[in-house]
Structure formats: C-alpha cells, structure tokens
Amino acid sequence: MENEKRTDRNAGMELDENRLSDILSVSQIKATDTYETPPQIIWIDNSTIATLGNFSASTGKAKSKKTFNVSALVAASLAGKQVLNYRAHLPEGKRRILYVDTEQSRFHCHTVLGRILRLAGLPTTTDSENLDFICLREYSPFVRMGVIDYALRQRKDYGLVIIDGIRDLMLDINNTGESVEVINKMMEWSSKYDLHIHCVLHLNKGDNNVRGHIGTEMSNKAETVLVISKSNENPNVSEVHALHIREKEFKPFAFAVDDNGLPVIAENHSFDSNVKLKTRTVFTDLSIEQHREALSAAFEDKPIKGFENMLQALMSSYEAVGFKRGRSVMIKLLQYLTENLKLIVKRDKLFYYDVTPAETMLFEEE
Template sequence: MENRKAIEAGQDITMQKEDFAALWKTIHLKVTDTYEVPPEILWVNGSTIGTLGNFSASTGKAKSKKTFNISAIVAAALKNDEVLKYSAYLPPNKRKILYVDTEQSKYHCHKVMERILRLAGLPTDKDRDDFVFIVLREQTPDKRKQIIGYMLENMPDVGLLIIDGIRDLMYDINSPSESTDLINLLMRWSSGYNLHIHTVLHLNKGDDNTRGHIGTELNNKAETVLQITKSQQDGNISEVKAMHIRDREFDPFAFRINDNALPEIVDGYVFQQPKQDRNFPLTELTEQQHRKALENGFGKQVVQGYSNVIAALKQGYASIGYERGRNVLVSLNKFLVNKRMIVKEGKGYRYNPDFHY
C-alpha cells in the first residue's frame, strides 16, 4: 500500500522533458540577463509601498477604518495623483482598477464605490471603464478565486487589484498549506499579469498580530504591510503606519472622517511614543550586533515553541553582552518580528539573515 502511494506520488511530480524545457526558460537566472526595475505605482510621503508585479496589504482591527484607508489608495490611483498621503501613478496601459469585496452587501459596497469617486473628484452619476467593482460575498472561496482569475485573464489593462477580504479566499486561515497556496496564487497573479495587488486582513483582537497562518505568510512575502489603528487619544481618529516595508519607512499619519463622510488628514497630530525598556537600547544596537546575537541564538534551525524562542533570544543576546529578563525579551521578540529579523515558520521561528535593518 505504501509503495503504491509512493509510486503515485512520484507520478504526480514527474515532469516530461519537453515540459521542463519550457519551464527552464522562465526559472533559469543568468548573470548576463538584464531586468527592468519594477515600475513603482504607489507611494506614501515619497516611500514606495507598491510596485507592479508585487502585492501589499492593509491590516487593522474592526472599526479601525481600514476600508476608508483603502478608498484613499484607490482614489489616488484613479486620479494618478495624491489623495490623503497616498500618491499613485498607473502606466497608460495599466490604468484599470479591479476592486473585489468579499464581505459587504451590494448596498454598502455601492457606498464605498461612491466614496472613492468623490475622493477622486469624479462624478458619481456615470460608470467608468477604468474602475470595475465586483461583490463576491455570496460566493464560495474557490468560486471567488475562479472569478478573479477569469477577470484578470480577460482584462490585461488592470494595474491595481484590491481584494477587500483576503481571508474569504480560503476556508481555514490557520491552514499552512492553504495559506501557502493562496500566497503563491497572489504572487502568480501579480507577476503573471504585471499588476499590483493590495489585500485587506484583520488583526487579532487580543494583540497586533495579523490573523492566522495567512497573516504570517502575508508578513513574510508582502512588499508592504500597512497597519491602521484607532487612536487611543481620540476614537474618531485612525493612525496609519508601516508594519513591514521593503523601502524606507515613512512617517506615520492620521486621518478622521469629515462631515462629508470622507477621510481627511489630521494636521498637527502628535503620535504617542511607544514605551521601551530604557535598560535595553534596541535602537542603539548595530545591525552587526543583532546578526551575531541571532546567529548565536538561532543558528539555521527553526525554534519551536514561544518559550524556546525566548530562551534562544536570551542565549543569543547574552552572548554579546546583553543579558536581560523575560519582559525585555518579549519586547525584543516583537521588535525582531516587526523588522523581519526573525520570521515565523509554522509554529516556530527562524533567523532571517536577509533582513534590512
């Protein structure tokens, strides 16, 4: 029985010579090849948050105004100009925007669509060819992916795809295999159709971590992850910052909803500084110090279990002269994860030597 399964498994992955020959042309990288820099299409205060061929995400807890923030991004792309703090430029052959909503009713989606047009300064009494909005609330996860894939196949001029509710493209957000498959699908769509995908995912209620295994995969693979947070100083204000970003980090900004039900910048808003343990100068440690500590604590292994991760950090940082207690190490772990200096793999964590400090 086991032999038969092994043979079947082998048959499943066996590749014909002619198939591999065609695939080889797409996967073989040569030093003599030349590649164009991916066109940048989305910025915040001069920092690039989106390029063609990649994907990004917005995340936040319920009622944090995530969809209002997305509306500003789409409005900027429609105008090829600036809205809120977002600037956009879609090339002439990639001017179409496809907005996919998986959560809301048609009534509420219509309000979002109108809001986007108003933010862009465009009329709301006529339809546009460059802005396509579809509502997939009543479809299954598989059917949603099929519909999006079909539309991309038949709309080559799409430059920006919004998926408001990526969680609804899967059945189990904690499934490692399903999460990996979905992220791979986003990478195939964005690369294969030369567009940018921006998705939306909720944060956990109890902390600031993205939900489920799909959240971990997003953090590891996305070009940028924006975090939208309700202000602790004023519940009517939302703060926007970069949770992860490949380009230089931009200054956070805040917005409120004005009397016209549109988001607007809050000028002069003062962000509360995060509390840090003064006895552990995280920001004063050099990149080389972090690398040495993480190499000593983690090596190349995946450390399983949170308590073992803390123990690895304790050992690694003690080896460079920074031995600290558990509370500081917990804060250190959050700092390192946010910087992608360590990344989550399954139920464990590993050192990521390719981080940008």
C-alpha cells in the same frame, strides 16, 4: 468542485519531464540578462509602497477604518493625484483598477464605490471606465479565486487589484497549505499580469498580529504591510503605520472621517510615542498546526542527538513555515516547546517529538 480543487493543488506532483524542463529553462537568471526596475505606482511621502509585479497589504482591527484607508489609496490611483498621504501614478496601458470585495453586502459595496469616486473627484452617477468593482460575498472561496483569475485573464490593462478580504479566499486561515496556495496566487497574478495587488486582512482582537498562518505568510512575502489603528487619544482618528516595508519607512499619518463621510488628514494629530506596534511575529503567535508542521520536518520520525543539532534542525524547519530567527530566539523556542507546550521531550542527550495530541488550543485565534 472539491475534486477539481484537489487536482489543481496536486498539479505540481504530476508535471512531466518536458514541463519541468521548460520551467527550469525559463526560471534561470543569467548575468547577460537585463531587467527593468519595476515601475513604482504608489507612494506615501517619498517612500514607495507599491510597484508593478508585487503585492502589498493593509491590516487593522475591526472598526479601524481599513476600508476608508484603502478607498483613499484607490482614489489616488484612479485620479493620479494625492489623496490623504497617498500619491499614485499608473502607467499608460495599466490604468484600470479591479476592486474585489468579499465581505460586504452589495449596498455597502456601492457606498464604498461612491466614496472612491468622490475622493477621486469623479461623478458618482457615471461608471468610471478605469474602475471595475465586484462583490463576491455570497460565493465560496474556490469560486472567488476562480472569478478573480478569470477577470485578470480577460483584461490586460489592470494595473492595480484590491482584494478586500483575502481571508475569504480560503476556508481556514490557519491552514498551512491553503495559506501558501493563496499567497502563491498573489505572487503569480502580480508577476504574470504585471500588476500590483493590495490585500486587506484583519488583525487579531487581542494583539497587533495579523491573523492566522495567512497573516504570517503575507508578512513574509508582501512588499509592504500597512497597519491602520484607532488612536488611543482620540477614537475618531485612525493612524497609518508601516508594519513591514522594503523601502525606507515613512512617517506615520492620521486621518478622520468628515461630515461628508470622506477620510481627511487629521491635522495637528500627535502620535503616542509610547505605543509601539509589534513588527515581527514571535513564536507564541504561531498556531499549534505551524509548530507541529515544523517539528515533523525537524525530527523526520527519529530523535535528534545533541543540543546544537536540535537548534539547527529548529532553525531550518521553522524557517520553512515562515519563522526565520537566530540562535538566541531558537534557544527560547526550544525551552517553550519543552516546558510549556511539551511537544519536545529530552531523555539523556536525545530530543524526541511528542506527537500525541496534548495541550493544545493555546493558539486558537480570537
């Protein structure tokens, strides 16, 4: 199985000339081409948060009611009506939904399924013809990826796919290669099958940053990233904010869980204007592996002469790992790498990358 995995990951290195020519040809964008605007399928108020051919995500800390929130999103898509502040409409021929849970037991998955059906106003004793719910908790990340891929190849009428637990599609959420591979799969599946994928990922316990390198990649590539967080004033209320959105930002809303176990809008809830979520990753959030990957690319096994050349090299190499920032931030980053992490050493006018393993567990998650 591992051999198969390595072969698949290295497939890009083995493409022959004909295959490369085909890819180059179909990848060209021409002025004479015409493209339709991707169909919008999910909204919050008047802000579009999901279109076909893209992927989005929701994130939050443990017990923030992320699954209650995604249940409402799915129910709105299943019923074609508003649930909480979500409005949805899946187009004809794309009204089927695939819900993949990688974390919970079958009992809890069944509970979520029942909640979705009740929110959609559908009977809980009959399977909906437009909703497939699968539980992949007991399988390896490689098998989970394979099953999802197989399911998407079998049906052409999926318009929405939920992956509740994207981190379980990989072994290490801080592994750069795995993170890029998983995010590339999200982009491939959503584009190839003309559907929308919504992923669920945890926030770190200690801050409001999405977990690991996979979180950084997801924030950079996703159409929308929602954050579900407990209210500071009322722990029974959860708030929904936009961490990242390509469309205009929507007004945050809040919900609670009623006596029937269903999420409902928290009326008259007041948001704490003094609490602001971090909307961008800072360089101290990057893992030591990400720093080393960027520095290896910047230095290319030789020193760099001059301050400005050093900054330009950092800007280019850090953008490649998903951290694109301007000159002022790079100056602070260079100081941090030199004085705090001691990964860069300056002698006279030359900067050197210290590849010896020193410092290093400053960025271990949780």
